[in-house]
Amino acid sequence: MTTPDERDESRAFRLAHVPGVIPDKWVRKWGERVPDVPLQLVRVSAAEAAEHVRDGHVDAVLLRLPTDGTGLHAIPLYTEATVVVVEKEHLLTVADEVSVDDLADDVVLHPHDDTLPWERLPGQPAIARPDTTAGAIELVAAGVGVLVVPQSLARLHHRKSLTYRPLIGTEGLPVPQSQVALAWPEGETTDLMEEFIGIVRGRTVNSTRGRGPTPKQQKSSTSAREQSASTGGKQRSRSGRPGKPGRPGRPGKPGRRGKGGSGGKGGGKGRRP
Incomplete structure (x- = not known):
């Protein structure tokens, strides 16, 4: 028999988005962060976006502001040209x-x-x-x-x-801009919702909000830290070894004296008187 928490963990996270808004990078990040919960994309029109999430058809929606935000939380993400x-x-x-x-x-x-x-x-x-x-x-x-x-x-x-x-625009006629925002029902900020909020806001996997890292992610993070510490120790060990003393230089050989004189080879035999 599954518990309510287990049922919640096994269901999909449903994300709606209006035309033109491309959530691909956040979907990929979700797959890395929450591999055990699939994310389902639902395309909706701009007119029905807010109502779709208010009625519970989806968990959250990426829509354009301004919109009727009654009963919704909304986080502006970026402004479009x-x-x-x-x-x-x-x-x-x-x-x-x-x-x-x-x-x-x-x-x-x-x-x-x-x-x-x-x-x-x-x-x-x-x-x-x-x-x-x-x-x-x-x-x-x-x-x-x-x-x-x-x-x-x-x-x-x-x-x-x-x-x-x-x-x-001009001073007399400014050009409006639309903002893309993430919206979800008030009072329904679940752990999965917090996880997605963290993804769109750029939080790390070790953030205190959301579900936190999975055991596999924790193991990977621990292994990375251990490897980093091990590498650092080896580098310190190598850098701490005393250098080998240089070999003493060999004494130079004295120059050879030339024949027939104190000079070098240039000295020849003396002439007889």
């Missing part, structure tokens, strides 16, 4: 970055799932709002207008005929 997606032949592509003023004559599409908190959209409004960002990308490719999105979404919906440029 905002870019404008255009056709490759568009005049805006001649510049390395684009100002909102440069969009004055362009139709700027505004999909219903847009996560950027605009006070006022730049450019000209479209006749109708696309339902999704993917649908807006289709319209950009058709030459209907341009689209402002977080850079990760521009990469997600990449097309050969499209490109993007960083968008900068």
